[in-house]
Amino acid sequence: MRRWSTALAALLLAGTGLSATTAPASASRTVAGTAPSSVTCEVGWGSYGKTGADTSYKPLTDVRTGRHECFDRMVLDLEGAGHRPIGYRVGYVDSLNQDGSGDAVHVAGGAILEVRVAAPSYDPATGRATYRAKAGRRLPGVDVTGYRTFKDTRFAGSFEGDTQIGLGVRARLPFRVSQWDHRIVIDVAHRWGVLD
Structure with a gap:
């Protein structure tokens, strides 16, 4: 037993x-x-507009995007700006309207982040295009299919030394803007708050 x-x-x-x-x-x-995941996402950046003062105009040469566990990222490359401040203004808008004409540019998504950088998409001395994009069209070479936050990208135009881009996002989410050498970097969080 x-x-x-x-x-x-x-x-x-x-x-x-x-x-x-x-x-x-x-x-x-x-x-x-x-x-x-062992990553903690601290994304208390807020959703108010962000600006940076400029010292000189350098042409825009490329725009690319990438994904991170906590946010989606857009990078704007400028021609040899180095460590000098680059002017920008990034903020949410109800609609994207082209500078000069005022024409509306359709941007898909739950919210529109307007990106303005003090950099023409052409060489001011020669008029030669440095970033070949067409107004109202998606950014060339940028595909945001499958991104958690980014839903669409649109080129609005380049007018009087500024380039204007529409970034369609899932919702009005927190974002940050920073400068790394000759790049402007925009990160848009996947959601609000701190994620564990």
Whole structure:
């Protein structure tokens, strides 16, 4: 009888251990589909407009985007600006209207972030295009399909030394703007608050 009790106790303990190890694994697969992330996203940047003062005009040469665990990123490259401040104004607008003509440019998404940089998309001395984009069209070479926050990009135009871009985002979300050498970097968070 003692052998039977010991065997039964061993089976019960083994069964308890088995259920304890399988439940969390299936729960994590159900919730995320991947291993939990150890990244904490601190995105208390706010959604008010942001500006930077400029010292000189340098032509815009490229616009590209990328994805991060906490935000989507847009990078505007300028021709050799170095460490000199680059002028910009970034903020949410109800509609994107071209400078000069006032024509509306359709931008898909739940909210529109207007990006203005003190950099023409052409060389002011020669008139040669330095960034080949067409007004009202998507930014060349930029595909935001599958991004969590970015939904659309549109070139509004380049007028009197400024270039104007529309960035369609999922909703009015917090964002930050910074300058890294000859680049303006815009990060738009995936959501509000601090994420663990």
